[in-house]
Amino acid sequence: MAAAEILNRQGFFIEAVTGVDWIADQELEVVYDFNHFDELCRVVIRARLDRNKAEIQTISHIYQGADWHERETHDFFGIVFTGHPNLEPLLLPEDADFHPLLKDFKA
Numbered sequence: 001m002a003a004a005e006i007l008n009r010q011g012f013f014i015e016a017v018t019g020v021d022w023i024a025d026q027e028l029e030v031v032y033d034f035n036h037f038d039e040l041c042r043v044v045i046r047a048r049l050d051r052n053k054a055e056i057q058t059i060s061h062i063y064q065g066a067d068w069h070e071r072e073t074h075d076f077f078g079i080v081f082t083g084h085p086n087l088e089p090l091l092l093p094e095d096a097d098f099h100p101l102l103k104d105f106k107a
Helices: 002-009 066-077
Strands: 012-022 027-036 042-050 055-057 080-082
Touching: 002 012, 002 042, 012 066, 042 055, 066 080
Parallel strands: 055 080
Antiparallel strands: 012 027, 027 042
8 A cells, every 4th residue: 555655654653454334335444543753643544445345455564563453454344455464363263254343243
C-alpha cells in the first residue's frame, strides 16, 4: 500500500487496523489509524472492499506492528490481507470457520 509507505517515510506509526461491516452496501471496510511521534497529527486511511471478496494487500512488511492487527481483523471480519506472512488465527480457535463481528453472524 503506497499510502502506508509514504506515512512510514514521514515518521508515522501504526496505531490500529480494524474493520467495519457495511452489510447493506455488501462491503467491508479496513480502517488504518496512524499517529506521529513528534507532532500532533493523526491520519486515518479507509479502504472499502467487496464483502464477497474482501482482500487487501498487507502492510505488515512496512509496519511490523500491523501483523497482529491484521490477524485480529481477519479473525473477526474475514478480511484477507494478501501477502501476510502468517495469517493464522490470533484470538479465535484454529478451526474457526466464522467471523463474529460480521453483522450477519449467528452464534
